[in-house]
Amino acid sequence: xxxxxxxxxxxxxxxxxxxxxxxxxxxxxxxxxxxxxxxxxxxxxxxxxxxxxxxxxxxxxxxxxxxxxxxxxxxxxxxxxxxxxxxxxxxxxxxxxxxxxxxxxxxxxxxxxxxxxxxxxxxxxxxxxxxxxxxxxxxxxxxxxxxxxxxxxxxxxxxxxxxxxxxxxxxxxxxxxxxxxxxxxxxxxxxxxxxxxxxxxxxxxxxxx
Numbered sequence: 467x468x469x470x471x472x473x474x475x476x477x478x479x480x481x482x483x484x485x486x487x488x489x490x491x492x493x494x495x496x497x498x499x500x501x502x503x504x505x506x507x508x509x510x511x512x513x514x515x516x517x518x519x520x521x522x523x524x525x526x527x528x529x530x531x532x533x534x535x536x537x538x539x540x541x542x543x544x545x546x547x548x549x550x551x552x553x554x555x556x557x558x559x560x561x562x563x564x565x566x567x568x569x570x571x572x573x574x575x576x577x578x579x580x581x582x583x584x585x586x587x588x589x590x591x592x593x594x595x596x597x598x599x600x601x602x603x604x605x606x607x608x609x610x611x612x613x614x615x616x617x618x619x620x621x622x623x624x625x626x627x628x629x630x631x632x633x634x635x636x637x638x639x640x641x642x643x644x645x646x647x648x649x650x651x652x653x654x655x656x657x658x659x660x661x662x663x664x665x666x667x668x669x670x671x672x673x674x675x
């Protein structure tokens with residue numbers, strides 16, 4: 467199971483990360499639309515707190531929105547499949563699920579306790595056309611790589627992220643520990659976290675729980 471490039475779209479070579487204010491939750495997110503087919507994309511949004519001390523770990527809020535033909539979509543915080551936190555999400559009945567995963571090799575990612583998610587009530591839903599999940603993550607923006615080196619993503623700059631997609635759905639969609647099939651499309655990009663800085667980050671998390 468590899469998170470390598472499965473197809474090429476010329477527009478995907480251009481990094482298009484923008485600041486988006488979400489009136490529903492009150493967060494300002496840095497947003498990237500990851501194309502998985504011609505004219506179709508999964509939206510990945512990330513919000514971070516202001517005034518993060520240098521070399522300090524910090525929480526983030528991730529929002530994933532996708533059309534209902536997306537069986538599952540995943541974000542790799544280290545920009546590759548192996549040895550970094552993976553946020554994998556999918557639709558479930560009237561809601562959506564996010565799962566914390568880690569892959570030490572090119573095989574199905576296993577559950578990962580190093581990143582803990584709190585799903586936010588506001589901003590998590592599904593309907594007949596798309597599904598969306600919004601969650602606070604503790605442990606997504608910092609991790610130990612394969613050599614044991616501590617990696618902390620830049621809260622005020624660009625970080626390489628990656629995504630994966632499959633049209634096939636998890637075997638047990640109500641469970642965040644469900645197995646899921648191999649991806650069909652992957653790609654990576656440079657994501658500017660500074661576009662999603664929030665001075666009232668903690669208060670917004672509390673408000674949306």
